[in-house]
Amino acid sequence: MAKKKNKMKKKQWITLAIYILSIILMMPGIFVMYLNAANKQFKGQITFGSNNHDYIFPQKPVHLSGKIVSNRDTIRLIVGFWRNYITGFGAEYETMKVSLDSLGRFDVTLPQIDHPFRIQIGDAFSHNLLFNRNQIAEPGDSIFILGIIRDQDLPSDSNFTAVFTGKGSAKYQCIQALKKNPAPTMYHIPTTESKIEITDSLINAKLRTVSNFSKEINQDILETMKADIIGDCKFNLSLSIFSDIIYNKSIQPNVKATKKVIFDDIMQKDHIFISNDILSQSAGYTQYVYLKEKLRILFSLGRNQMTYKALYENIKSLYDGKLKDKLLAYCSLNTIDLVEFFEGSDPDEFRDCLEDAANNIKVPWLNEPVKKLLSTRAKGAPAFNFSLPLDSSSRRINLEDLKGNVVLVDMWGYICTSCYRFAQAFHEKVYPEFQNNKNFKVISIMLDPYADRDKYLQRLRMENGPAYTFNTYINLYGGKNEQIAREIEKYYNINVAPFIILIDKKGRIYSTTIPFFTEKNSPNIEKLSALIRKALAES
Template identity: 25%
Template sequence: MKNISINILLTVFCLIGFMSSSDVQAQNTTDKVYISGHIVNEKDSIGKSRIWLYAPIFTISPLRETTGGYSDSLDTKNRFSLEFDNKDLFQPETNKLGKVSIMLVPENRDIKTSLADYPVEPGDSIHIGLKGSGKTWKEEEVSFTGRGAAKYQCRREIEIVLKEGGFNSGKHISKNTIEDLKQMCQYYQNQEDRVLKILWKYKDNINKEVYTLLKADAMSEIQQGMLVQVKENYEKSSNIPKNELLEVVGYDDGLEIQAFYDKDDSYITLSPDYARYLISHTAIRLYLEKKGEVPSFEDVSEAVVDKYSGKTLEYMLAILAISSMDPHPFSSTSGIASANINVRSNFMDKILMLIKTPYIHKQIENKSHIKKGAPAYDFAFEDPAGNLVKLQDFRGKTVLMDMWFTGCGGCAEFARYLKKHIKPEFRDNEDFVIVSINVDREKETWLKSLEAEVYSEKEDVNLYNDDRYKDAGIYKYYGLNGLPFALLIDKYGKVVSHLSFGMDPKHVKNLIRETIEEKNPDLNN
């Protein structure tokens, strides 16, 4: 139930703030946000490492307009510093609050260390102390000082609780009895109690909007974990009568929803976890009403429209639209049957009409470019030899376009998917071509990755997208939220389907065959 993106996508992480303690005291302006920090106890410099600050997936933020986010290279003493105008971080509608993620990307190490989903306010001036740069930071290895530090420390303590993971049924449940089920419910209740104690400790030092956002994020994540267990137990349990199971998990009370925002509260767009929780809740209710039949994407979408209204509905629809197109569809983890390309296209048309709030509409309007029959982005990028290659160069061929970056686990997984399932049948077909587009910040990084052939192979048409950190044209055109991103494009230059490594290989191969065999009366025009 947690968005895939929740399962994948490299889990997004967040944080804010900076400047040294003395600098913090010297800053009095409220039209800037200062984010600085240092990594301590490192004997040597961490190479050409950088700090990358970006918007958490699905949040509505001006950071989405700068596809690569913002970054700063560590200096020789492993320090970093960033400065933001308010317009860089805050929507006009939610100008008191924003949310960011921050990641340490060491050049000379394979690991990336990150912190997740930290709120930010105008005037923040936070210095972050990070101890070491291993795969994860332990609780005592992160510190915050400066104006606004309380909310970061609060989020950090909550993050520690949430990172302990969800309920492990294999570890905690022995015989799938009613007692085991009660134990599972108690586990999630204990998590909630711990989070509430942390929030209470900081209540007097953070404002109402921050408190609500931190609570909505944490409780929604916990509740989604609970909903996952409800579905799994309903599917697999043979020792617990269904009626007793539903009674224990509270279905007799309608699986009560925890509400954190009014229907027209703009701040809901900062908590995708809450919106996903509401969607998951809707999907599970339908699942139980159908006595174990997985509801379709259409069923869940219609139920959401029937039940919710205002900005809450609009944001839920936006997330459904985005996640139905993204590499790791939220639907795959929420008990919603996968939607085919026609269902997604029809749904996109519907929600574009339903969403009236401009800043929410803007986040998804480019998703219409991923619809079947939409014109594909007419890219023009250089190959390793420096030759300019355009989409129109492949007129008359079926194109599988794959976008990736070095260090992306999902991108490597998609490359393996292509190598195992797609290339054996189509690599010698003259009417089919794989175009692999890299978006690394440095061209040299891309060239090294080409040699390793982890994310693409030399037999592919390999291109370097050097506009990602300029106008980010292809990113904006498709409204991308993350990578990998892959499309099947027909010989007319029109989109056929979005692709991901979670799709049935037989379906994808049939789709490619049909596209190759499609007649093209305009080919000679």
């Protein structure tokens, strides 16, 4: 009985704390007195990326501490950050799990970085974000966070809010203030004219919010935040208006012509009075420009004729300076788009574009990851020589032992719809042509750091789900506690599943831009078959 009373009292105290904190969060002006002295940051020119600074910040860590309250039983706080933000995924993104004590208090110090960078904080259980990648941190920030997570059915910007004090906190207060003007769901707005009008109003409202912090935030960072706003809003607008142009391969000519008129009209008014150097630092604006140039090529060539090289050359010809460097790096490193949108790309064209990017990108922190991709994923690069356990045995298979064969390596996740759909379509439509060719092998690897050997064996036995692999393949375990598998992920910077590569007879990369498909009637089936035939024909 006493335990039950104590539990009830605890819940009452949590409810009261949430109520009081909710009132505080509605009155951020109370904290203004703390901000003026705390936010005197460096006012010089800055860049978001190592190795190319007009001003090098002192090596200082970012310190985050505070208290989170919630009516949830469990909170799992995750701090993510990007030392250098280009595409935002893969090896660019690092995370830290943050421990909370029984009162919801936490204290975490991020690595020392000598330039402004992007961070996000979220709750892994409720999937709510306190702030996303638009939050910029500066070396030396020391932020106290008083936050609240509201347990709701669906994640929302309003479910995780906070107030901030301390050195550099104006940037964080600004992002929270922007959450009060959330982007609408564009697909529910009936007309294009209304979508454009609402987007313009939203941009203006958000820019006014940012301007309220102009005396407290570094001017270049303030301008970058504005570029993020404009880019994100225009990206969402473009995606909602032109989604059929992007994804539909058989769009009617009259629909395409109508959309082309709308696109041309939007492009005529697409002016921004922010320098290219600042725009190159903006995550949202880079993403928007990439989509805009993709649309430009789509209207010109059509969905079926568009190639990765056409997009790359278009970007290269239209932009200059640091913005050109950023866009070429984004185009080169956006390997998810190579699979999901282009559904594969000619391996020679992909290598040529990477070589061109590596030779032309001048900003070091943008150039370095492109060169790494060229040395690991381009045609002719050495394939990673892994050694992994075979099936359920302790025997290990080395990739080097298969030299002299063309090898297709299919790396899949334990729970992955695209993985099993590709595997089944490949096995039925492509594999029969090559299964009796002694110089062709298929390696299937469960590459999943969270799936253990028992789960792997379930997949081999085709238990509890669809077939991810087949017993005629060389089946290898790359799951939990298999360190070599993690080295494979790092070497290729794998950020999508399945990840499929074709290796030539000399153990070199033949293609990492495999024609991808999940349907058994896809035209990419013949493209992949032709690619394998070509690889087999070469010595």
